[in-house]
Amino acid sequence: MSDPLILGIETSCDETGVGIVRGTTLLADAVASSVDEHARFGGVVPEVASRAHVEAMIPTINRACAEAGVGIHDIDAVAVTGGPGLAGALLIGTATAKALASALDVPLYAVNHLAGHVVVDELEHGPLPETAVGLLVSGGHSSLLLVRDDAQDVTALGATIDDAAGEAFDKIARILDLPFPGGPWIDRAARDGDPTAIAFPRGLTAAKDLAEHPYDFSFSGLKTAVARWIAQQRSAGAAMSVPDVAASFQEAVVDVLTRKAIQACRDHGVEHLVIGGGVAANSRLRALAQERCEQADIVLRIPAPHLCTDNGAMIAALGSKLVRQGAAPSPLDFPTLSVLRVSTVVMHEQ
Ligand code: KG4
Ligand code: ZN
Numbered sequence: 001m002s003d004p005l006i007l008g009i010e011t012s013c014d015e016t017g018v019g020i021v022r023g024t025t026l027l028a029d030a031v032a033s034s035v036d037e038h039a040r041f042g043g044v045v046p047e048v049a050s051r052a053h054v055e056a057m058i059p060t061i062n063r064a065c066a067e068a069g070v071g072i073h074d075i076d077a078v079a080v081t082g083g084p085g086l087a088g089a090l091l092i093g094t095a096t097a098k099a100l101a102s103a104l105d106v107p108l109y110a111v112n113h114l115a116g117h118v119v120v121d122e123l124e125h126g127p128l129p130e131t132a133v134g135l136l137v138s139g140g141h142s143s144l145l146l147v148r149d150d151a152q153d154v155t156a157l158g159a160t161i162d163d164a165a166g167e168a169f170d171k172i173a174r175i176l177d178l179p180f181p182g183g184p185w186i187d188r189a190a191r192d193g194d195p196t197a198i199a200f201p202r203g204l205t206a207a208k209d210l211a212e213h214p215y216d217f218s219f220s221g222l223k224t225a226v227a228r229w230i231a232q233q234r235s236a237g238a239a240m241s242v243p244d245v246a247a248s249f250q251e252a253v254v255d256v257l258t259r260k261a262i263q264a265c266r267d268h269g270v271e272h273l274v275i276g277g278g279v280a281a282n283s284r285l286r287a288l289a290q291e292r293c294e295q296a297d298i299v300l301r302i303p304a305p306h307l308c309t310d311n312g313a314m315i316a317a318l319g320s321k322l323v324r325q326g327a328a329p330s331p332l333d334f335p336t337l338s339v340l341r342v343s344t345v346v347m348h349e350q
Helices: 037-041 046-068 087-104 113-119 167-174 184-191 209-211 219-233 243-265 283-295 312-324
Strands: 005-010 016-023 025-033 079-085 108-112 130-135 141-148 153-159 274-277 299-301
Touching: 005 046, 005 087, 005 113, 005 243, 005 312, 016 046, 016 312, 025 046, 025 312, 037 046, 046 087, 079 087, 079 113, 079 312, 087 108, 087 113, 108 113, 108 312, 113 130, 113 141, 113 153, 113 274, 113 312, 130 243, 141 243, 153 243, 167 184, 167 219, 167 243, 184 283, 219 243, 243 274, 274 283, 283 299
Parallel strands: 005 079, 079 108, 130 274, 274 299
Antiparallel strands: 005 016, 016 025, 130 141, 141 153
16 A cells, blocks of 8 residues: 655745655655745844745645645645744634644644754665754744754754854845845856865864763854954955855854764764755865765765755654654644644644
8 A cells, every 4th residue: 555645735934845755755745935025124024934835735735736646635635844833923823724724634643843954865875874963044034953863852952052154144145235135146256266265263162062062063252253353354445355255254154063063963972964955055064074074984965956945745754754753643723833842743732
């Protein structure tokens, strides 16, 4: 008998994602993004995102079904992001999923967005090993996770104590007058720059910080250092190479991300590192992670960029894994939790 057909819904931030998965096979990955509506504000405006989800939800479900060549009545289970994320945005996805699951009379799985970012890699590189470290870096999160017991047991090893990695990229891009979201623009500008041109600080890497925050990140000091350096150059009327600033800033971010991720693998005897989130599209992060993983004998798994950014396929992939594991579904009255703990992979009775 073939695996059940799972529809996954993601609305935790500014992407309305609907994915359809059977087993570990991706059949559809429809995404509608409201990113352009946020551009003039320089960041995601929660209420604008919620309204965009309402408008995009049903068309995106229809598009996913058409892409997969299935009808809505073929769906065997629904998975949805229960948290963490923007409360209003989550509500649109969970209300839709509840309505769909009860109308179709199929089980519903309210799942953790962060676990979805790790498990999505199964759609591209096959089943995950029993244990892996996940490095999740996006506009909303920067976390190191220890994913054990076939993704049933997820522990937070560390997280950012201030800005998320993507947020730092976006803020520096803004100072450099580059468009929003700034990550891809910094990435592009950095290709012509010298990453050693300016020695920007590596947050939480001094010995005393490492003792207290071995796997945590901090990017606000770096952001201030870059902003101050740019202001000094501008006020002195000195020439400034945008590519050099971009490359030096980017190097400071990816150096710390990869160093701490590999240390986490070493300390926990883990041989597989999965990187996800929008910043995983960064070309220097991918290259440096590959180089350092090879040196440390760690297998690196990074999904294709469209699966790294927020999407419904990652939620369907996690739902599919839970169904295959025989996990109990969520009750229809589960709450949306904008600060859902990473240890809650699927939401059950409180
Ligand atoms: O996962 P995502 O699409 O949405 C969430 O924030 O949840 O991630 C978006 C973030 C933005 O901050 C964007 O600037 C960053 O990912 N990003 C990048 C690159 N592409 C996207 N950052 C660095 N380099 C990139 N190539
Ligand atoms: Zn995300």
